[in-house]
Amino acid sequence: MSSSNHEHGAVGHIVPIKMLVGTCLALLFLTGVTVWVAKLDFVELRMDEMNILVAMGVAVVKCTIVAMIFMHLRWDRSFVGFVFVGSFIFVGIFIGFTLLDSSEYQPTIIPGDTPQVQLKLDALNASMAADSASSGEHDGAASQ
Amino acid sequence: MTGDPRPLEQPTLTDNYLTYTRGFLSWALTLDHKRIGLMYLCSVLLAFLLGGIFALLVRTQLLVPEGLIMDQDDYNQAFTLHGGIMVFLVIIPSTPAALGNFVLPIMLGAKDVAFPRLNLMSYYLWVIGAIFMVYSIFGGGLDTGWTFYTPYSIDQNSAMGGVIPAVTGAFILGFSSIFTGMNFIVTIHRLRPKGMTWFRMPLFLWSIYATAVIQVLATPVLGITLALLAVERAFGIGIFDPTLGGDPVLYQHFFWFYSHPAVYIMILPAMGIVSELIAVHSHRHIFGYSFIAWSSVAIAMFSFIVWGHHMFTSGQSPLVNVVFSFITFSVAIPSAVKVFNWLATMYKGAISWNTPMLYGMGFIFLFVIGGLTGLYLGTLSTDIHLHDTYFVVAHFHYVMMGSALIGFIGGLHHWWPKMIGKMYNENAGRVAFVLFFIGYNMTFFTQFMLGSHGMPRRYATYPADAGFQMYHIISTIGSYMMAIAFFMMAAYFISSIFGGRRAAANPWGGRSLEWQCTSPPPHDNFSEQPEVGDCYDFSVLRWDEATQGYVWREDVDRPGEKSHA
Ligand SMILES: [Cu+2]
Numbered sequence: 001m002s003s004s005n006h007e008h009g010a011v012g013h014i015v016p017i018k019m020l021v022g023t024c025l026a027l028l029f030l031t032g033v034t035v036w037v038a039k040l041d042f043v044e045l046r047m048d049e050m051n052i053l054v055a056m057g058v059a060v061v062k063c064t065i066v067a068m069i070f071m072h073l074r075w076d077r078s079f080v081g082f083v084f085v086g087s088f089i090f091v092g093i094f095i096g097f098t099l100l101d102s103s104e105y106q107p108t109i110i111p112g113d114t115p116q117v118q119l120k121l122d123a124l125n126a127s128m129a130a131d132s133a134s135s136g137e138h139d140g141a142a143s144q
Numbered sequence: 145m146t147g148d149p150r151p152l153e154q155p156t157l158t159d160n161y162l163t164y165t166r167g168f169l170s171w172a173l174t175l176d177h178k179r180i181g182l183m184y185l186c187s188v189l190l191a192f193l194l195g196g197i198f199a200l201l202v203r204t205q206l207l208v209p210e211g212l213i214m215d216q217d218d219y220n221q222a223f224t225l226h227g228g229i230m231v232f233l234v235i236i237p238s239t240p241a242a243l244g245n246f247v248l249p250i251m252l253g254a255k256d257v258a259f260p261r262l263n264l265m266s267y268y269l270w271v272i273g274a275i276f277m278v279y280s281i282f283g284g285g286l287d288t289g290w291t292f293y294t295p296y297s298i299d300q301n302s303a304m305g306g307v308i309p310a311v312t313g314a315f316i317l318g319f320s321s322i323f324t325g326m327n328f329i330v331t332i333h334r335l336r337p338k339g340m341t342w343f344r345m346p347l348f349l350w351s352i353y354a355t356a357v358i359q360v361l362a363t364p365v366l367g368i369t370l371a372l373l374a375v376e377r378a379f380g381i382g383i384f385d386p387t388l389g390g391d392p393v394l395y396q397h398f399f400w401f402y403s404h405p406a407v408y409i410m411i412l413p414a415m416g417i418v419s420e421l422i423a424v425h426s427h428r429h430i431f432g433y434s435f436i437a438w439s440s441v442a443i444a445m446f447s448f449i450v451w452g453h454h455m456f457t458s459g460q461s462p463l464v465n466v467v468f469s470f471i472t473f474s475v476a477i478p479s480a481v482k483v484f485n486w487l488a489t490m491y492k493g494a495i496s497w498n499t500p501m502l503y504g505m506g507f508i509f510l511f512v513i514g515g516l517t518g519l520y521l522g523t524l525s526t527d528i529h530l531h532d533t534y535f536v537v538a539h540f541h542y543v544m545m546g547s548a549l550i551g552f553i554g555g556l557h558h559w560w561p562k563m564i565g566k567m568y569n570e571n572a573g574r575v576a577f578v579l580f581f582i583g584y585n586m587t588f589f590t591q592f593m594l595g596s597h598g599m600p601r602r603y604a605t606y607p608a609d610a611g612f613q614m615y616h617i618i619s620t621i622g623s624y625m626m627a628i629a630f631f632m633m634a635a636y637f638i639s640s641i642f643g644g645r646r647a648a649a650n651p652w653g654g655r656s657l658e659w660q661c662t663s664p665p666p667h668d669n670f671s672e673q674p675e676v677g678d679c680y681d682f683s684v685l686r687w688d689e690a691t692q693g694y695v696w697r698e699d700v701d702r703p704g705e706k707s708h709a
Contacts, residue, residue: 090361090448097452097464098397104461105393117382117389 351416414551426493503554514542535595586622648693
C-alpha cells in the first residue's frame, strides 16, 4: 500500500467508506422490502402478479446498485458498462425468443401427455388423502 | 538511429522461442504464447487425426447399401464421435487457440497475451476436456449425435452411457474456449502498439476479436445447457424430459443459442486468415478494409439471433419460424460483403500461386457453395424437404470443413515458416492442395445430390434400389483422396522441420508485424514494441534474392522513423 501514492493509476478508484456503508444500508432496506412484499397477499387485493413484479423490480434495482458501486462500473470506462449492459441484452434476446416460442407452441401440445407427472400427482393425492384421514396430531407435526 | 536499422530483429539460429529453454517442463509449464500455440496445434492435429479416422469409418460403412463394416450401434457411435471431436476438439480451438495464440501477440508487437497464465490454463482445460471426450467411448459409448438432443440423450434405457462424460468434456472445453476469448479481447484492447488504431489492425485481428466476443457471450449458455442435461439424465428433474412435464424443444433452444454462434466461432477466424492470405499473396492493398472489419462484427451480432433456423421442423411455432428464417437471410449480407471484397482485392493483383494462396482461393469457392446452399435450408418450405438429409450434411461440411478448416490449413501453410523457421516443399504443397480440393468436392458435392434425392443423415444402411450407392461410392473415394492429401501434408511439414530451407523473416511479402521479426521469432518477439503503419501497403517491400524473402525498400522509411538520409 505504501507505493500507492506513487502509482496512483495502478490502484484505480477508491470508493469512500460512507458511500459503501450507504450502499450496504440501501441493499438491506431493499431486502426488507422484498421480505415485506412477500408477506402481502396480493391475490386478496386482486393484483395476482404484483408479487413477482415488485420482487423482480427490487432485484433489478439492487443488481444495478451492486454493479454501479461495488463493481465500480460507475467510475470505470464506459466501454466496460457497455459490455455489462450488452450481455444483459443478449440474455434478454435469448430468454425473450425462447419464451415467445414456447408460449406460441403451447396450444399445440397434447394435454395430459406426461405419464410420470401423472403418476407422481396420483401418489401425492393418495398420500394427502391418507394424511387427512389420520389424526390431527399427525397433521400438526407435518406442518411444522 | 545509427547504421541501417532495416531488419528489426537480427535472425539467429540459436536464440529463438523453440530453443530458448530446454526440457519437458520448459514446455509443459511455459507461459510463452508461441509455445502454447504450438502445443495447441499439435494437440488439435492429433484430435483431427482421431476425428478423421471416425469419418473414414463412416464413409467406408456406406460403400454398400447394407453397410460394410459396422452394425447400427457402432455406426451411431462413429458419426457421434466424428462430430463431437471435430466440433469441440478440432475446429473451435483450431484457428483461435492454435494459430491465434501464436500470431495474435506478434501481430500486435507485444511480448505475450494479456494473461499468459490463463492462456496455459486454457490449454490444460482443453486437454482435460479431450480426455473426458475420449473416455466417453470407453465409459459406455456415445451415440446421441454431437448435439446430445433430448429426450433421447436423457433416456437411460436407450442412449448409451457415455453421455455424462462427454457432456462434462464439452463443458470443460467450453471454459477453455472462454478463457482464450477473454484473453484475446483484453490483449487487443490493451496491447495494441503505437500507430495501430482499431482501423489499422490486420483483419485477422478483427475477426479474432469478433470470434472472442462470441466465445465469451455464447459459451456460458452451452455450459448451462450441458449442466442441465447432465442433471436431467442423472436425477430426472423434468426440465427437458416430456414424460416429467419438461420440454425437449427448450433443449434445442438452449443448445442452438450456443451452437449457431459456434459456427461463427469456427468460420470467422478462417475469414480473417483468408483476408490476410488474399491480400499478402496478391501483393495488393486489401479492398474495402473497413467493410470487411465491420462485416466481422455484424456477423458476430447476427449470429446470436438466427439459432431457430435449426429447429424449423422441431415443433417450433410458425411465428418464430418466420422470424428466424427472415433474420437468417440477412446473414448473407455481411458474408457477401467479404467475398466481394476478396475478389476485388485479387482483381489486378500480382497473384503468387503459393500453397497458402491456393487455400485462400479454395476457401472463397467452397464458402460460396456452402453459403448459397444454406439459403435452401433457411427457406421454410424447402427446409421441410431437406431437413435431416445429406443435403444438410453437405451444406455444413462445405462451411465447417470446406471453409473453416480450409482457412485453418491455409493459415497453417502461411505461418508455418514463421512458426518453425523452415520452408516446406512448395510443389508438394500444391499437389496436396489439388488432391484435397478434388477429393473434397467428390466427397461432399455428391451429398447434395444424395440429400435432395432423400437419403437421410445418420443412417447406417440404405435401400439398394434407391439409386444412392453410386453417390456414396464417389463420396467415399473422395474421402480417401482427402486422407492421402492430409498424410502428404503431414509428411512435407515434418520433413521441412529436419530438411527444409531456412525461412526468411518475410517469405511471402506480408506487412503485418509478425513478418518483421525473425523466423522463428525470438523469445520476446520484439526487443521494443515497434510502431506500425498501414499493414496492407505492400509497396514498401521488395523481393530480396539473397535471403529469399521480402525486405523494406531502402528508399522508404519505417513507420515512426525519421528520414534516415
Ligand atoms: Cu445455424
